[in-house]
């Protein structure tokens with residue numbers, strides 16, 4: 034029996050929550066108010082915690098109350114440790130997903146949105162545990178200067194100084210990466226800025242400003258980054274797309290758009306085996322209500338085709 038057969042499949046409400054055309058979509062079809070609601074509802078009512086609650090209960094239906102409760106708890110953390118280094122703590126599904134990448138000596142690897150650095154540390158520790166004497170080329174990119182400084186500190190304190198791998202830290206806009214480097218990397222990790230609903234429900238100020246448009250905007254940027262990553266990947270290379278979002282627009286929706294626009298350039302592989310994950314249309318999801326507090330995490334694995 035394959036990995037796909039054994040996994041539970043994520044179930045959303047009856048609406049199709051993975052529209053392929055997220056570009057023109059301000060509000061997912063599933064939560065568009067009926068015409069009478071639309072007329073009577075003031076714009077202010079489409080913002081804030083009630084709107085957030087309504088939006089996600091339409092996506093997750095009866096599952097939403099328990100899922101919301103699990104998001105309100107502090108997430109669980111796994112210690113990434115290496116002798117003589119400071120430990121780094123991150124969500125176990127994030128560590129598992131990054132560690133699932135098969136990185137071998139000599140490869141060129143890009144972590145496109147790297148700060149504060151948890152998944153980069155997971156990649157480096159996994160590599161060192163398999164190839165203590167080996168080396169690869171790792172580019173860590175982060176646009177924000179403040180977060181880049183933190184990334185630098187995390188890498189300096191959590192990676193042993195005898196590691197032979199070459200690490201370069203860059204400051205580019207990930208959406209434009211493909212203009213500068215094409216067909217270059219063996220492996221790309223794209224962990225996009227996302228709705229991060231777990232943080233959102235714990236931040237009343239941000240939640241008070243929330244509206245469904247927010248996720249649609251984030252999904253546009255995520256698609257631009259994914260398109261740039263596909264260009265930067267060498268033929269045969271592997272791209273791991275991750276978010277910590279619940280919003281299907283930012284998860285399967287972004288992959289669906291890539292399939293629609295650039296589907297001849299890549300194939301979708303089976304997602305990484307993650308503890309407690311559920312299969313989605315194009316990847317898998319780890320959700321804290323059914324994964325012992327882990328996640329949220331969405332993962333999709335893409336393979337760039339070799340042109341013959």
Ligand SMILES: C[S@@+](CC[C@H](N)C(=O)[O-])C[C@H]1O[C@@H](n2cnc3c(N)ncnc32)[C@H](O)[C@@H]1O
Pocket residue numbers: 145146147148149150151152153174175176177180205206207208224225226227
């Ligand atoms: C989800 S976080 C990455 C977390 C990181 N992978 C880790 O495991 O610690 C996304 C990061 O992308 C950065 N970012 C946002 N927009 C960006 C852009 N256009 N180009 C590059 N980085 C960007 C954010 O500042 C943020 O640090």
